[in-house]
Amino acid sequence: MIRLFSTHQIRKSTELEGLWDFTPAAHMGEKVGAYRYRLPVPGCWEMHPEFGNYRGIGVYRQKVTLHQRSNLRLEFKGVSHTAHVYFDGVMKACHYNAYTAFECVIPQVEAGTHDLVVYVDNSFHEDSALHVPNDYYTYGGIIRPVAVEEISDLYIQNVMFTPVRQGLGWHGSWKAVVRNMGQVERMVSIRGILAGIDAELGRSLVKSGETVEISSWVAYPDVKEWSLENPNLYALTAILTTEEGYDCDDWLDRVGFRTITTDNGKIQLNGKDVVLQGVNRHEDHPMAGSALPLHLMVRDLELITDLGCNAVRTSHYPYDERFLDLCDERGIAVWEENHARGLSLEQMLNPNFGWQSEQVTHEMVQQHYNHPSILIWAILNECASHTEEGRAHYEKQLTIIGELDPSRPRSFASHHRDQEKCFDLAEIVSFNLYPGWYTNENPGELADQARLWADALGGKGKPMIISEFGGDGFYGFRSPNREKGSEERQADIIDSNLRAYLERDYISGIFIWQFSDCRVTEGLGWLLARSCTRNSKGIVDEYRRPKLAYETVKRYFRGR
Numbered sequence: 001m002i003r004l005f006s007t008h009q010i011r012k013s014t015e016l017e018g019l020w021d022f023t024p025a026a027h028m029g030e031k032v033g034a035y036r037y038r039l040p041v042p043g044c045w046e047m048h049p050e051f052g053n054y055r056g057i058g059v060y061r062q063k064v065t066l067h068q069r070s071n072l073r074l075e076f077k078g079v080s081h082t083a084h085v086y087f088d089g090v091m092k093a094c095h096y097n098a099y100t101a102f103e104c105v106i107p108q109v110e111a112g113t114h115d116l117v118v119y120v121d122n123s124f125h126e127d128s129a130l131h132v133p134n135d136y137y138t139y140g141g142i143i144r145p146v147a148v149e150e151i152s153d154l155y156i157q158n159v160m161f162t163p164v165r166q167g168l169g170w171h172g173s174w175k176a177v178v179r180n181m182g183q184v185e186r187m188v189s190i191r192g193i194l195a196g197i198d199a200e201l202g203r204s205l206v207k208s209g210e211t212v213e214i215s216s217w218v219a220y221p222d223v224k225e226w227s228l229e230n231p232n233l234y235a236l237t238a239i240l241t242t243e244e245g246y247d248c249d250d251w252l253d254r255v256g257f258r259t260i261t262t263d264n265g266k267i268q269l270n271g272k273d274v275v276l277q278g279v280n281r282h283e284d285h286p287m288a289g290s291a292l293p294l295h296l297m298v299r300d301l302e303l304i305t306d307l308g309c310n311a312v313r314t315s316h317y318p319y320d321e322r323f324l325d326l327c328d329e330r331g332i333a334v335w336e337e338n339h340a341r342g343l344s345l346e347q348m349l350n351p352n353f354g355w356q357s358e359q360v361t362h363e364m365v366q367q368h369y370n371h372p373s374i375l376i377w378a379i380l381n382e383c384a385s386h387t388e389e390g391r392a393h394y395e396k397q398l399t400i401i402g403e404l405d406p407s408r409p410r411s412f413a414s415h416h417r418d419q420e421k422c423f424d425l426a427e428i429v430s431f432n433l434y435p436g437w438y439t440n441e442n443p444g445e446l447a448d449q450a451r452l453w454a455d456a457l458g459g460k461g462k463p464m465i466i467s468e469f470g471g472d473g474f475y476g477f478r479s480p481n482r483e484k485g486s487e488e489r490q491a492d493i494i495d496s497n498l499r500a501y502l503e504r505d506y507i508s509g510i511f512i513w514q515f516s517d518c519r520v521t522e523g524l525g526w527l528l529a530r531s532c533t534r535n536s537k538g539i540v541d542e543y544r545r546p547k548l549a550y551e552t553v554k555r556y557f558r559g560r
């Protein structure tokens with residue numbers, strides 16, 4: 001299931017969910033003999049007993065059958081982390097990054113059965129600047145769904161819809177991208193259907209092999225706004241029509257009407273101040289790796305709601321779109337961020353860092369643009385934003401987001417305190433602070449200090465978020481001595497932090513590190529040598545069993 005609803009009615013689309021042939025290999029593109037395994041897609045190969053720690057290349061094979069000659073479009077929602085896609089023995093697409101989707105379009109495929117082979121690499125090497133040994137796990141495999149579509153020569157590549165409030169009424173700004181993969185120039189028109197209004201969005205000539213953007217502005221006088229309390233969603237349909245009047249393609253999505261602003265040092269949803277109280281979450285589960293099936297995503301959101309949260313931070317990468325669909329439906333605010341965690345200046349100077357993180361930033365915004373639940377875009381968690389070289393990257397990536405989407409505020413989670421150099425570049429300043437865990441500071445005094453740092457370093461007048469705080473709590477380690485690592489101590493830390501932050505009205509968001517324990521990369525040094533090769537700061541453990549801190553969080557978040 002690629003989304004929680006059908007994304008096409010005209011375009012023929014099916015999913016390649018199920019068991020695929022699989023074999024490990026030594027090199028990308030290497031000729032493989034026998035495929036000795038059958039692995040589920042979506043899935044992580046670590047779930048197979050022989051590949052529990054496998055870091056390297058895996059080859060997946062599946063058959064694709066077409067009943068008539070057609071253009072084929074394959075959509076991969078996430079392959080971890082590098083994919084080379086071969087169709088009938090010829091390489092057709094390459095993609096880097098586990099957490100964004102990519103397409104592979106193959107013109108004029110004959111009817112019959114074809115061979116789809118995907119080489120997947122999850123190894124760490126110089127060519128991979130973002131997937132590095134880290135405080136979470138880079139799994140291997142086709143971790144998110146795959147769709148196979150038959151498309152006409154003219155097809156819709158993307159639709160970006162922006163709700164705009166004007167006075168008392170709502171408008172929508174539509175931007176549709178249409179591609180012509182045929183041999184001749186064609187005239188097309190697009191209609192947009194939403195909230196009972198069927199509007200002509202525009203006409204355009206599309207040259208062979210090119211794309212055009214068709215934009216329009218439509219009034220929606222009678223829609224209800226999307227809010228955390230009442231997450232009203234509307235089905236959106238775009239229909240592409242040829243000059244001859246033939247409806248050749250469509251695009252279905254869901255949108256919500258809401259505004260998100262940052263005025264007077266606060267965050268407003270639909271003009272009203274809001275305080276985001278949430279958790280940081282990794283896509284990780286011992287029985288699924290990073291390929292959580294829908295029912296486990298739902299379970300996580302049930303627990304997150306039970307905790308009294310109204311927000312989730314997608315630390316530290318763009319999420320599976322089904323999770324975002326669930327947040328849209330349930331009125332859970334999302335801070336979505338591009339992919340990076342704790343990269344040093346040296347790591348940011350890897351020549352691949354620039355294009356890889358700019359690409360994931362583009363893809364994140366373009367692919368997830370329509371989700372009303374996403375209120376904040378963010379970049380580069382705890383990277384070198386305290387250096388001039390680092391700042392150049394922050395500036396570039398925040399500019400990319402600002403140009404693609406001026407409707408949402410931007411932020412980044414910083415741990416550089418009074419050394420931070422980038423607060424002027426974003427609309428929201430955010431701090432990762434660990435008083436009671438990595439330091440002995442008093443959380444309230446530290447927050448007041450952080451506000452002063454923000455004010456002095458370019459963040460004056462901007463809303464402030466505590467984007468991380470917390471401490472280890474090993475599930476089942478109960479101790480009257482309340483040592484570090486005990487559930488009691490973790491609950492104490494969460495308690496003192498929450499009390500301090502919730503009573504400070506200049507704080508517009510609080511995200512606990514973290515929702516559930518997660519697997520981390522094994523290595524040397526304090527970070528990669530964590531006990532049990534886990535980050536154990538979850539409020540629930542990796543199987544989602546609540547620790548003592550669960551009730552603490554509930555008391556604060558639900559008590560408000």
Ligand code: ADA
Nearest residue numbers: 135341381382432468535537
């Ligand atoms: C950082 C980081 C998290 C996690 C956390 C911790 O702030 O952003 O990914 O590593 O610290 O547990 O230390």
